[in-house]
Amino acid sequence: QVQLVESGGGLVQAGGSLRLSCAASGRTFSSYAMSWFRQGPGKEREFVAGISWRNSNTNYADSVKGRFTISRDNDKNTVYLQMNSLKPEDTAVYYCATGTSSWYTGPSTSLYTYWGQGTQVTVSS
16 A cells, blocks of 8 residues: 655744655555645645656646755655745645656646645744
8 A cells, every 4th residue: 555654844934945755655656756735724735746757857836936846766765845935825734645647747636546644834924
């Protein structure tokens, strides 16, 4: 069974940085695309960033382009989200997700089969 465990969330001031990690187990990690989503208070879950199986393709929401970077280490079965220049509106629970595609890095939640439990990121003004 696929398991995804996020870590690295916390409280940070606006302008600060955090790096989230998502450790995967239960299948061949390197064969599948991975993505990050977030859900802020009173909001729907939204796509943040995605990365294909061999790091050959990345995709970002417009709201985080230039500030966030997604990466993966296939030897460690881990995907990362480096978040810089954080804003209060980035406050949310952040989830990693994966499906059955090696390539899909888009925002359609229906194409993601497995989700982590989430990690809270709070950005104070």
